[in-house]
Every structure is written in C-alpha cells, then in structure tokens.
Amino acid sequence: MHSSSQSSETNQQVLAVPLREHKGGLMTAVKATLMRDLTLMLRRRGEVLNPLVFFALVITLFPIAISPDPELLAVIAPGLLWVAALLAALLSLDSLFRSDYDDGSLEQLLLAPQPLVALSLAKVAVHWLLTGLPLALMAPILGIILALPAGSYAVLALSLALGTASLSLIGAIGAALTVGLARGGVLLSLLVLPLYIPVLIFGAGAVQAAILGDGVSAHLAILGALLAASLMLAPWAIAASLRISING
Amino acid sequence: MSLCLQARQLACERDDRWLFQGLDLEVRSGEIVRIEGPNGSGKTSLLKILSGQLSDYQGELFWNGAAMNGAREHFLANLLYLGHAPGIKSGLSPLENLAWYQALSGEGGHEEQRLEALERVGLAGFEDVPAGQLSAGQQRRVALARLTLTPRALWVLDEPFTAIDRHGVADLEKQLVAHAQAGGCVLVTTHHELTASPLLRRISLG
Amino acid sequence: MWAFIHKLGSPKWFYGISAKLQPWFWAAAALLIVTGSLWGLAFAPADYQQGNSFRIIYVHVPAAFLAQSIFIAMAVSGLVFMVWKIKVADMAAAVMAPLGAAMTFVALFSGAVWGVPTWGTWWMWDARLTSMLILLFLYLGVIALRGAFTSRDSASRAASVLAMVGVINIPIIKYSVDWWYTLHQPASFTLTSRPAMPTEMWLPLVIMVLGFYSFFIALTLMRTRSEILRREANKRWVQDLVNGQVEEAR
Numbered sequence: 001m002h003s004s005s006q007s008s009e010t011n012q013q014v015l016a017v018p019l020r021e022h023k024g025g026l027m028t029a030v031k032a033t034l035m036r037d038l039t040l041m042l043r044r045r046g047e048v049l050n051p052l053v054f055f056a057l058v059i060t061l062f063p064i065a066i067s068p069d070p071e072l073l074a075v076i077a078p079g080l081l082w083v084a085a086l087l088a089a090l091l092s093l094d095s096l097f098r099s100d101y102d103d104g105s106l107e108q109l110l111l112a113p114q115p116l117v118a119l120s121l122a123k124v125a126v127h128w129l130l131t132g133l134p135l136a137l138m139a140p141i142l143g144i145i146l147a148l149p150a151g152s153y154a155v156l157a158l159s160l161a162l163g164t165a166s167l168s169l170i171g172a173i174g175a176a177l178t179v180g181l182a183r184g185g186v187l188l189s190l191l192v193l194p195l196y197i198p199v200l201i202f203g204a205g206a207v208q209a210a211i212l213g214d215g216v217s218a219h220l221a222i223l224g225a226l227l228a229a230s231l232m233l234a235p236w237a238i239a240a241s242l243r244i245s246i247n248g
Numbered sequence: 249m250s251l252c253l254q255a256r257q258l259a260c261e262r263d264d265r266w267l268f269q270g271l272d273l274e275v276r277s278g279e280i281v282r283i284e285g286p287n288g289s290g291k292t293s294l295l296k297i298l299s300g301q302l303s304d305y306q307g308e309l310f311w312n313g314a315a316m317n318g319a320r321e322h323f324l325a326n327l328l329y330l331g332h333a334p335g336i337k338s339g340l341s342p343l344e345n346l347a348w349y350q351a352l353s354g355e356g357g358h359e360e361q362r363l364e365a366l367e368r369v370g371l372a373g374f375e376d377v378p379a380g381q382l383s384a385g386q387q388r389r390v391a392l393a394r395l396t397l398t399p400r401a402l403w404v405l406d407e408p409f410t411a412i413d414r415h416g417v418a419d420l421e422k423q424l425v426a427h428a429q430a431g432g433c434v435l436v437t438t439h440h441e442l443t444a445s446p447l448l449r450r451i452s453l454g
Numbered sequence: 455m456w457a458f459i460h461k462l463g464s465p466k467w468f469y470g471i472s473a474k475l476q477p478w479f480w481a482a483a484a485l486l487i488v489t490g491s492l493w494g495l496a497f498a499p500a501d502y503q504q505g506n507s508f509r510i511i512y513v514h515v516p517a518a519f520l521a522q523s524i525f526i527a528m529a530v531s532g533l534v535f536m537v538w539k540i541k542v543a544d545m546a547a548a549v550m551a552p553l554g555a556a557m558t559f560v561a562l563f564s565g566a567v568w569g570v571p572t573w574g575t576w577w578m579w580d581a582r583l584t585s586m587l588i589l590l591f592l593y594l595g596v597i598a599l600r601g602a603f604t605s606r607d608s609a610s611r612a613a614s615v616l617a618m619v620g621v622i623n624i625p626i627i628k629y630s631v632d633w634w635y636t637l638h639q640p641a642s643f644t645l646t647s648r649p650a651m652p653t654e655m656w657l658p659l660v661i662m663v664l665g666f667y668s669f670f671i672a673l674t675l676m677r678t679r680s681e682i683l684r685r686e687a688n689k690r691w692v693q694d695l696v697n698g699q700v701e702e703a704r
Binding site: 173177180184198202205233240244 | 588591592594595598599602603605607608611612615616618619620622623626627629630631633634
Binding site: 018019020023029031032033036099107109110111243246 | 251296299300301302303304312321322324325326327329331332333334335336337338339340344347348349351352353354355356400401
C-alpha cells in the first residue's frame with residue numbers, strides 16, 4: 001500500500017461514496033459465478049475426472065463379483081449403470097459448497113445484492129455440467145462392457161443426462177445442509193439417497209423399457225417432470241439451507 | 249448524502265446463552281465504530297446480525313430510518329463486509345477473484361480498475377499468480393483491494409488487520425479514517441489498537 | 455389470532471395446558487387399544503383366504519398410518535418453527551422423529567411377520583413395504599442431521615428444512631414405488647372410500663387406528679414436556695416449578 005499523504009487525498013475523491021440504488025445486474029453476477037466455478041473445476045481436472053474413474057471402476061467390479069456371463073450381465077446392466085452413475089454423482093457433491101465455505105466466499109455469496117436462489121442455481125448447473133453430463137456421455141461405453149443390448153444406448157445417455165440434473169439439484173440441498181459440519185460426507189449420502197429413489201426408478205426403468213422395446217417416452221417425460229419440479233423447488237431449499245449452515 | 253444504521257434493543261441468544269441483551273446502537277455517516285469485548289463476547293455475531301447474515305436475533309434494525317426487512321436490497325447494495333476468512337479462492341488469480349466480486353454486485357467493471365486496486369494494496373506484479381501461492385497477508389490484501397474497487401458507503405470489517413504487516417496496518421487505518429471523513433462509515437472489530445481519532449467511537453460488549 | 459399463536463408458543467403455557475390434556479389422551483388410548491385388540495384378535499371373523507394371520511393388520515395398518523402421519527406432523531411443526539420461530543414446535547418435532555422411526559419399524563416388522571404365512575418369506579419387495587423402508591431411511595436422516603450439529607439452533611432449522619423436503623418427496627416416492635411394483639396388493643383399507651371388508655372386521659381396525667393416534671398424541675405431549683424442562687432448565691419458571699415440587703416432596 002502507498003503510505004504517502006497524496007494517496008489519502010485520492011481517497012477523499014474515491015471514497016466520497018454516494019448511496020447506490022440496487023441496479024440489478026443479475027445476469028452479470030450469474031454469468032460470472034458460472035465462469036468462476038467452471039474455471040476453478042477445470043483447473044483441478046482431478047476433481048472432474050475422479051467421479052468418471054469411480055464410475056468405470058464400480059462397473060468393472062460387478063462382472064468380477066457376479067459372473068462374466070454376458071446374458072446375465074445384459075439383464076442387470078441398466079440397473080447397475082444407473083446405480084453406479086448415481087453413486088459417482090453423489091461422490092462429488094460434498095465438495096460443491098465445501099471450499100466456498102472454508103475460504104469465506106460463501107459468506108460473500110450470501111451478502112451479494114442478488115437473489116441467492118439464482119446464484120446457487122448457477123453453482124449447481126456447473127456441478128451437473130462437469131459431473132452429470134460427462135457421466136451420461138461415458139455410460140454407453142461402459143454399457144458395451146456390460147453387454148447392454150443394442151438399441152438402449154441412446155436412451156441410457158439421455159435418461160442419465162436428464163436424471164443427473166435432478167440428482168445435482170436434490171443433492172445440493174443435502175450438500176448445503178451439511179457444509180458446516182466437519183464430517184458431513186457420510187451424513188450427506190444418508191440424507192440424499194432416499195430422495196434419489198424416484199429418479200433411479202424412472203431412469204433405470206427407461207433403459208429397461210428400451211431393451212424390452214416398450215415406449216420410453218413416458219419414462220423420459222416423468223424424468224423431465226421430476227427435473228422441472230426440482231428446478232422449481234430445490235433452489236429455495238438450497239438457499240435456505242446455506243443460510244442455516246453459514247450460522248453453524 | 250448521509251446514512252444511518254440503527255439497532256434497537258438488540259439481543260442475541262445462542263444455545264441458551266445471551267451474548268448480549270438490550271443493545272442500542274447507531275452508526276452514522278463519518279463515524280468509525282469499534283466493537284470491543286473479550287473473546288466469545290459476540291463481536292462476530294453482532295457484526296453478522298448488523299450485516300444481515302444472522303436472522304436469529306431479537307430487536308429491530310433500521311437502515312436510513314426504514315425497517316431492515318423492507319430495505320434489505322438497498323442495504324446490501326451499499327454494504328461491504330469482510331469476514332474472518334478473506335473469501336479469496338486459491339485456485340483463481342487475484343485479478344479473477346476481484347472480477348468475480350465486481351460482477352457479483354452487478355457491474356462488469358474493467359481490468360484497469362482491478363489492476364489499480366491491486367497496485368494500491370501493494371500487489372503489483374502478483375496479479376496473475378494463483379492466490380493459493382500468496383501468503384496469508386497477501387490474500388488478505390486482495391480482499392482489502394475490494395475497499396477501493398467496489399466503493400460502498402458502509403464497511404463492516406471483522407478483524408481486518410489479521411496477518412497484515414505493520415506498514416499495511418498503518419495504511420489501512422488511514423484508509424478507514426479517510427472513508428469516514430468522506431462521509432462513509434466503518435464498523436470494525438479488531439484486537440489491534442486503533443490510533444485515537446475524533447471520528448472513532450467504541451462500543452463494548454460483555 | 456396472533457396473540458393466541460404466540461401464547462400457544464410459550465413453553466410455560468404449553469407445559470400447563472398439556473398437563474391437563476395428557477391424561478385424557480392416555481385414557482382414550484388405553485380404552486381404544488384394549489377394545490380394538492380384544493375385538494380384533496378374539497371376536498372379528500377370520501379372513502376366508504388368509505385365516506387368522508390377517509389379524510396382524512390390527513397392528514400393521516395403524517402403525518403404517520401413524521408412520522406417515524408423524525412425518526407430516528413433523529414437517530408441519532418444522533414449518534411453524536421456521537415461520538413463526540415458535541420453539542415448542544421445534545421441541546415437538548424433535549421428539550416426534552424417533553417416535554415416527556419406531557412406528558415405521560413396527561409397521562415394517564409386522565409386515566415381515568405377516569409375510570411369512572402370506573408370501574412364505576420374511577421379506578417381499580412389496581410396494582408398500584418398500585415405501586415404508588424408504589420412509590425409515592428418511593426418518594433416520596432427519597434424526598442423524600439433528601444430532602450432527604453442535605449448535606442446537608442450527609440443528610433445529612436444518613432438521614426442519616429436511617423434514618419439509620422429505621414431506622414433499624414422500625408422495626413422489628410412493629407414486630414411483632407403486633409404478634415400479636405395479637403388482638402390489640391394493641390398499642385394503644382407507645378411511646375415505648367404502649371398505650371392501652365386512653363391518654365386523656374393519657370397525658375394530660378403525661378403533662385401533664384411533665387408539666394409536668391417541669397414544670401418539672399422549673406420548674408426544676409427555677415427551678415434549680420433558681424436552682421443555684430440559685431446554686428451559688435455566689429459566690425462572692422451571693426452577694420455581696422444580697423447587698416447589700421438591701418442597702412438596704418434603
């Protein structure tokens with residue numbers, strides 16, 4: 001810092017601060033938050049890759065534990081892929097607000113003259129973009145090694161892309177509730193997994209329906225409806241939970 | 249231009265223990281108010297209540313004469329709060345950190361402003377170093393750069409002198425006085441002894 | 455109206471009024487449960503398909519009803535606590551959680567016992583039992599979350615939010631599980647539609663359900679009262695109360 005008297009003169013000019021009206025600028029804030037979280041995640045590639053590696057690893061365990069028989073694997077593949085992807089998405093949830101909480105920027109996020117609901121939604125969107133979407137894109141490859149019947153690959157990816165968005169939203173509530181706790185990780189899964197069950201049912205159901213040749217539009221429509229409902233309700237719960245956690 | 253933050257009959261109970269009760273407080277333009285008290289006397293809680301983060305309190309808050317609930321948006325638009333933790337992301341450079349804070353208040357801002365603010369806190373040459381590689385004091389300075397970068401009338405500073413060297417302390421102190429002289433107001437907790445000034449007022453807790 | 459709500463919210467007032475209400479609910483619970491069990495177990499006719507094993511519904515169905523109702527009651531208390539900052543509501547929510555978990559467990563256990571003669575196995579992935587199992591996990595989550603915080607104020611708020619999130623999800627979970635297992639037995643008994651059972655079978659069931667509800671209310675009142683004493687232990691009126699009772703005992 002300059003310590004000359006000249007700098008305190010400039011202070012006078014700069015700091016004659018008029019009271020500001022709140023000017024909006026919500027889009028600027030949301031965009032900046034999106035960019036910030038994307039940059040941070042992309043600089044720590046490991047954190048983006050870990051859930052994907054975990055996903056692949058868990059899928060590898062099943063044939064070893066059950067049987068290498070492709071016919072048997074084909075039957076259970078939709079469920080296995082969905083459960084493994086769900087757990088992989090869960091794995092990365094704990095860090096969603098953790099580092100912001102630790103370094104104090106969560107506090108600042110709460111004090112921004114912008115609706116917290118929108119800002120936390122931006123954070124969740126980044127989480128989905130770098131966890132749910134890659135998992136959905138990777139799932140068809142793992143489908144091959146589980147002998148997933150042809151014709152269900154696109155539905156698998158689509159159902160996962162839709163479903164993981166709901167999972168990120170619902171999971172963020174749990175992450176926000178446990179962010180102030182020293183060891184919130186295991187508790188987070190206990191809170192969140194029961195709430196994941198509807199998404200799991202219709203997600204895995206969509207893939208199964210595709211294999212059986214039934215229509216998948218009903219399943220996908222319900223997954224979409226679940227996403228719409230989570231989009232409407234979850235951000236409020238996330239914002240309320242963050243306010244609770246910050247008071248720890 | 250004048251501003252006024254008032255608290256009437258403020259009381260805060262945390263888990264069956266009263267941190268403070270019946271606290272009346274008024275902060276006006278041109279004042280530096282230092283909250284004093286031993287550890288655990290509720291200084292941080294009081295600052296959090298006054299900056300609108302803690303909703304679990306009794307009593308009333310007024311911003312420029314209007315009840316806080318209705319004036320919250322206007323209040324937040326004029327508040328700069330620095331907490332215990334500097335709020336600096338270690339994965340981002342000081343420039344990127346400041347850019348986010350600028351955008352958070354709704355303004356795009358310019359790179360020159362941020363460079364200038366960083367230079368003012370003595371961080372010229374560190375603009376693009378990841379903040380994680382900076383010392384604790386330097387990280388604190390990045391946070392303090394917001395005082396000039398995003399001018400706000402009301403400063404609420406919780407232990408702003410932590411980890412700052414002697415030279416920086418003197419500068420910051422001057423900055424606080426200048427802010428008050430220019431009609432802003434400052435609420436601060438610190439263990440550091442502030443130089444006496446006609447603008448300085450003390451409030452004791454506990 | 456406001457005055458009334460806040461009066462209701464005062465722990466001292468609640469402590470007094472609940473002392474008066476409590477015996478009535480205990481009496482009602484005892485009367486109804488004894489009548490219902492005797493009637494249901496000894497006098498109601500045996501089912502023409504399931505024989506006597508159907509009689510476990512006199513425990514299973516009331517417990518299952520209560521398990522769901524308690525979660526709703528807990529979420530409503532949480533809402534009342536969050537909106538009006540009424541501490542008694544939170545105390546009630548806190549004592550309801552273990553009670554609800556216990557009722558869910560009773561429903562699950564009785565369902566499993568019922569399964570042995572009916573399905574020939576202790577566990578079937580029947581839709582209702584599956585929903586009940588998920589409900590148990592929801593209860594355990596709320597209890598664990600409340601226990602995890604060091605600050606009780608934060609614990610109360612976090613548990614309230616989770617209970618409200620859970621209560622929104624319960625119907626969704628129930629609907630999805632029903633979809634998942636479409637071959638489940640249709641609920642054999644509802645209070646609103648005309649039951650398919652003969653009167654002498656469902657009347658004792660209604661009595662048992664009412665008895666369980668009275669039992670739940672009485673137990674919640676009792677446990678909320680002790681929670682009040684625990685949390686308000688350093689308040690003047692509690693100390694006066696305790697000192698008074700110690701005097702009396704002498």
